[in-house]
Amino acid sequence: MNNLQDEVIAFLSRPSSYGNANLPVERIETHGSVIFLQGDRAYKLKRAVAFAELDFRSLQSREKACQAELQLNRRTAPTLYLSLLSITRQTDGQLALNGCGQVVDWLVVMRRFPQDRLFDRMAVEGRLTEPMMEQLGAEIARFHAKAQITPSFGRLSDLYEEIEKNHREMSRYHLILDAATIAAIAHASRTLLQSLTDCLEERRRAGRVRRCHGDMRLANICLLDDQPTLFDGIEFSERIACIDVLYDLAFVLMDLQHHGLHRLSARLLSSYINHSGVEEDCKPLALFLSLRAATRCFSLAGAALRHADPCKRYEKRAEALQLMHQALSDLQGENPILNHLAMTGAASYT
Template identity: 50%
Template sequence: MTNSQDEVIGFLSRPESYGLHGGTVEKIETHCSIVFLAGERAYKLKRMLRYSSLDYTTLARRQAACAVELVLNRRTAPAIYLGVSNICRAPDGKLVFDGPGPVLEPLVAMRRFAQTALFDHLLEHGRLTPALMQALGRAIARLHNGAERTPQFGGSAAMRRVIADNARELARVASALDGADASALTARTAAALEDVAELLDRRRAEGKVRRGHGDLRLANICLWAGVPTPFDAIEFSDEIGCIDVLYDLAFLLMDLLVHGCADLANAALDAYLDVAPETDGLRALPLFLALRAGTRAYALAGSATRQADPAQAARKMALARRHIAAGRSFLAPHWRGLTRINAEMQRKEFESPRSKG
């Protein structure tokens, strides 16, 4: 964190800045943001930093990112995303919210919700139900049906880049993950891509690559007013956010499958397909699941290496290894972990010339 944001962070860390007296301000820190929870509001500050996939190093870039984040997330969570607030320097030199002075930092302003409403928390406590997953599947399908088509992204070329990115990042943590497993996952995804490359390019031409969510993990879905609500869509990278719709959905399905919840994954997929039908595209879903598992594996392993608590580090690394194993299983020759994939494969086998002949 650079010192130029320290004054704003100090301001946002004090209850009196929000008119709270005797209250507290909670902070949630991620790689690229800090979320300040104060009263009934949450304010997201984008860190002044640069990664390969994002650049928040200037005020103008952070302002633009906040504006895009607001637009994208209001598609699924309009009641949560309130607007963009600015921290300004008043004429007396003090920092204020949305004052007349120069803008120091933009913030995404949101309504606060309990962390217990997050779907990863609900899963951990046995509160996710098939009905909730059906509602979520339909909501994601509606998002995809109405999303902007982005044929300049996606296709087999995009998946080759994902495979290369996963391979590079997994290699960095291979000693902790078991390099043989990670290497095998990379090899299997590369081979699987060749089997569906033409399909992926055809899907792009047919309009199946759209501006989706980009990070549909359980941790980015909450129960708001009783309704499953995706939030925190990817705003900083068009390549990550503009993807095949089934690759977008695959993050959710993978998350559920890795946690042993095939029933919930099937409920979400079935409901999705009722609103956004797919047939041939389901052949690409095992590859999409494996790629999502690989991406999550290196993120978890990297997080484990930064943990001060040895128990937390061990837990994250074990979960990373589980993702590697799951990714390999998705690409096993006869994997049929999702019933709709099984039905589609059986249909294809029945219709193939060999079966008729």
């Protein structure tokens, strides 16, 4: 974070900056953005930071990312993503929203929705239902059918890179995660990927690699106007977002299973297959589920070490351990969703 953004954040934290000093401002912070909530709007600011997959340090890069976020997320949430808004420096030196002075930063303006409509919260509270999964499966299938085909991505080398990244990142957290289990996950992943070479290449050539959502976790799905709605897709990395459609779907399937919602996960997959309009070969799904679990595992392990609250540290540590074992179980053919569909004949496994 730089001094200018500190000033911008202070400005956006004041109710008077939005023209209505009577409505409080709430703030949500992530590693890549700060979201300001006031009234019926949410204002998303890109942090001036750089990580492995993104670099928002320049004003130009943040403007480009905001434009891409608006465009890409309108594919799934056109009534949620409203516009872009500039933050300007006026002649008196003060900051203003969409003023006439020099632009110092950019915001994505979104329609605000109640936080209890987020699917991760609904999962914890037991409020997700099978009809919702039926709707969600149909929506994801519609989205994937219309998404841009990107055959230059989703190659075997990209998936091998994901396996090695997961192994490398999980190994950093040896105080939490078991080294032998991490090694077993990496070895089994490489072996399974090698056996899927022909299948995955055929899927890529057939147009199953597309510009997807890229981060389809329960936390990035909400109930908007009584419809399951995908939002906050990846805009900053084509490598992350241009993937096999089943790899995209695997994130939410894995997340449901992580919450113990195996029946809902199976219903979602069945709905997706039934609405996809193509014969879907789910043979790579075990690998994709394991990769998603491993990625989420090291993310939560890192959060466990960073958290100041001992209770939160314990909670994140427990989740990371559960996901580590889930990643290995997927590779060993012990995933309930695959067993369920194999028995019902809703998809073909060869």
